Amino acid sequence: MNIGHFLLRLTDIYILLIIIRAIISWFSPDPQSNLYRVLVNLTEPVLAPIRRIIPLPGIDVSPIIAILLIQIIVRSFIRVVFIG
16 A cells, blocks of 8 residues: 555544534534544644635534545645646
Protein backbone atom coordinates (compact mmCIF):
# COMPACT_ATOMS: atom_id res chain seq x y z
CA MET A 1 0.00 0.00 0.00
CA ASN A 2 1.46 3.36 -0.97
CA ILE A 3 1.12 6.64 0.90
CA GLY A 4 -1.60 7.94 -1.42
CA HIS A 5 -3.74 4.87 -0.83
CA PHE A 6 -3.18 5.16 2.94
CA LEU A 7 -4.21 8.83 2.83
CA LEU A 8 -7.41 7.91 0.99
CA ARG A 9 -8.26 5.24 3.58
CA LEU A 10 -7.57 7.68 6.42
CA THR A 11 -9.84 10.21 4.73
CA ASP A 12 -12.58 7.59 4.42
CA ILE A 13 -12.34 6.86 8.15
CA TYR A 14 -12.56 10.56 9.02
CA ILE A 15 -15.57 11.01 6.75
CA LEU A 16 -17.20 8.04 8.45
CA LEU A 17 -16.64 9.74 11.83
CA ILE A 18 -18.36 12.88 10.52
CA ILE A 19 -21.31 10.82 9.28
CA ILE A 20 -21.60 8.94 12.60
CA ARG A 21 -21.55 12.22 14.51
CA ALA A 22 -24.24 13.69 12.26
CA ILE A 23 -26.48 10.65 12.72
CA ILE A 24 -25.96 10.58 16.48
CA SER A 25 -26.86 14.28 16.66
CA TRP A 26 -30.39 13.46 15.43
CA PHE A 27 -31.05 11.53 18.65
CA SER A 28 -30.08 14.13 21.29
CA PRO A 29 -26.83 12.49 22.39
CA ASP A 30 -25.64 12.51 25.97
CA PRO A 31 -22.85 15.13 26.02
CA GLN A 32 -21.15 13.15 28.81
CA SER A 33 -20.91 10.02 26.67
CA ASN A 34 -17.30 9.08 25.96
CA LEU A 35 -18.10 8.10 22.37
CA TYR A 36 -19.83 11.40 21.68
CA ARG A 37 -17.01 13.44 23.27
CA VAL A 38 -14.42 11.63 21.14
CA LEU A 39 -16.46 12.26 17.99
CA VAL A 40 -16.84 15.94 18.87
CA ASN A 41 -13.13 16.33 19.66
CA LEU A 42 -12.16 14.72 16.35
CA THR A 43 -14.68 16.42 14.07
CA GLU A 44 -15.32 19.84 15.59
CA PRO A 45 -12.03 21.39 14.33
CA VAL A 46 -13.33 20.84 10.78
CA LEU A 47 -17.05 21.45 11.31
CA ALA A 48 -16.93 24.59 13.48
CA PRO A 49 -15.25 26.87 10.89
CA ILE A 50 -17.77 25.77 8.27
CA ARG A 51 -20.65 26.60 10.63
CA ARG A 52 -19.17 30.07 11.19
CA ILE A 53 -18.83 30.71 7.46
CA ILE A 54 -22.23 29.28 6.47
CA PRO A 55 -24.61 29.75 9.39
CA LEU A 56 -28.00 28.26 8.55
CA PRO A 57 -30.48 28.41 11.41
CA GLY A 58 -32.23 25.10 12.01
CA ILE A 59 -30.18 23.04 9.57
CA ASP A 60 -26.57 22.04 10.03
CA VAL A 61 -25.13 21.41 6.59
CA SER A 62 -21.54 21.55 7.84
CA PRO A 63 -21.07 17.74 7.68
CA ILE A 64 -22.09 17.67 4.01
CA ILE A 65 -19.86 20.61 3.12
CA ALA A 66 -16.97 19.18 5.14
CA ILE A 67 -17.22 15.83 3.38
CA LEU A 68 -17.26 17.48 -0.04
CA LEU A 69 -14.33 19.75 0.78
CA ILE A 70 -12.28 16.92 2.28
CA GLN A 71 -12.88 14.77 -0.80
CA ILE A 72 -11.92 17.58 -3.18
CA ILE A 73 -8.82 18.63 -1.25
CA VAL A 74 -7.45 15.15 -0.56
CA ARG A 75 -8.09 13.79 -4.04
CA SER A 76 -6.59 16.91 -5.65
CA PHE A 77 -3.55 16.63 -3.37
CA ILE A 78 -3.06 12.97 -4.24
CA ARG A 79 -3.40 13.71 -7.96
CA VAL A 80 -0.82 16.49 -7.80
CA VAL A 81 1.69 14.86 -5.46
CA PHE A 82 1.49 11.17 -6.27
CA ILE A 83 0.22 10.97 -9.83
CA GLY A 84 2.03 13.98 -11.20
